[in-house]
Amino acid sequence: MRLETVTRPPADNASEGEPARFPARRTRRPFAPGAERKDFKMEQKLKIAVFIDFDNIEIGVKSTLHREFDVAAVLDALKERGEIVTKFAYANWGRQESATRALSEHAVQMVQRDPSPRGDKNGADINLALDALEMAFTHDHINAYAIVSGDSDFIALVNKLKQYDKRIFVVGGRAFTSTILQKNCHEFVAYESIIDDRPRSGGHQQQSAAPPPPQIGRASCRERV
Numbered sequence: 001m002r003l004e005t006v007t008r009p010p011a012d013n014a015s016e017g018e019p020a021r022f023p024a025r026r027t028r029r030p031f032a033p034g035a036e037r038k039d040f041k042m043e044q045k046l047k048i049a050v051f052i053d054f055d056n057i058e059i060g061v062k063s064t065l066h067r068e069f070d071v072a073a074v075l076d077a078l079k080e081r082g083e084i085v086t087k088f089a090y091a092n093w094g095r096q097e098s099a100t101r102a103l104s105e106h107a108v109q110m111v112q113r114d115p116s117p118r119g120d121k122n123g124a125d126i127n128l129a130l131d132a133l134e135m136a137f138t139h140d141h142i143n144a145y146a147i148v149s150g151d152s153d154f155i156a157l158v159n160k161l162k163q164y165d166k167r168i169f170v171v172g173g174r175a176f177t178s179t180i181l182q183k184n185c186h187e188f189v190a191y192e193s194i195i196d197d198r199p200r201s202g203g204h205q206q207q208s209a210a211p212p213p214p215q216i217g218r219a220s221c222r223e224r225v
Contacts, residue, residue, distance in 0.1 A: 046082025046144040046167060049135055050075070051128050051162055052108070053149035054091035058099065060150050060176035061191060064210075070195060071102055074171050077194040078146050081169065083186075085142060086135075090128045129157045136164050146171060152178030 058069045071089075078084055087108040092099060103110055113127060132145060145161050147154050150172035158168050158181065170177065170185040174192060182188040 035175055046171070047085045047142050048078055048082045048144040048146055049106075049132070049142045050078060050084055050087040050146045050148065051132050052087070052089035053125065053128060053147070053151060054089045054096065055098075055101070056149045056151050057172065057191075058091075058096070060173050064173050064175040065192065065195075067195070069099070071108060073194045074148055074189075074191070077171070077189055078169065082144055088128070090133065102129055103118065114179075125153050129154065132157060133160065136161060136166060143167060146189075147181075148172065150177035150181065151155060152181055155180055155184060162186075 013083050052071070052074075054069075061067055061069045074082060075087070080221045088106050088111055089103055090111045090113055092100075092113050093110055094154070100110065109172070111127060111131070132147075135142060136145075143165075144167040146169040147158065148171040154170075158170070161168055162184075167187075168185040169187050169189055172181070172191055174182075174190050177188070
């Protein structure tokens with residue numbers, strides 16, 4: 001702020017030789033919107049929790065793109081949108097031994113889904129949804145969720161997280177991700193777009209070394225984060 005003295009014509013009762021003076025008035029300095037926008041962006045920086053429906057995304061990528069699922073490509077794409085604070089993948093890992101090495105290298109926590117005697121196909125979906133909702137209740141600092149799957153069953157989870165004012169990313173292939181899931185998230189990240197510049201992963205790379213024992217747990221999110 002700076003002060004200015006304003007001189008006006010003399011009033012009737014003022015002497016002709018003495019100018020009338022009035023109290024100084026305040027003037028505003030030009031507003032700098034860039035600084036406030038920067039502060040706002042820092043306060044709104046996304047902290048992302050990643051939930052991978054591994055069986056779904058792995059089958060979808062293989063059947064439509066004829067590639068192996070590349071978890072590194074997915075995580076790199078999400079890092080461009082915010083800070084990844086936790087990562088989970090759900091599957092029956094006894095059938096996915098070849099994939100556990102890459103997940104372990106990227107610190108993805110693998111949650112075991114034990115198949116039921118009746119062949120429950122939605123067991124991983126239920127576990128994933130419950131863990132994501134529990135995290136929304138117990139970890140207020142996490143303000144974004146990435147669902148890596150093409151399954152339309154997750155639309156209820158997406159809508160519920162949006163009600164809690166969370167930003168939702170869905171990562172999946174255009175060909176196998178549900179249209180309703182693509183249209184109802186805040187941003188759909190097409191798997192095809194994030195692997196265009198990456199080389200194909202050959203099967204010999206996976207067989208070159210035996211995968212280390214995976215760190216598979218069944219604890220709740222509260223204990224794992």
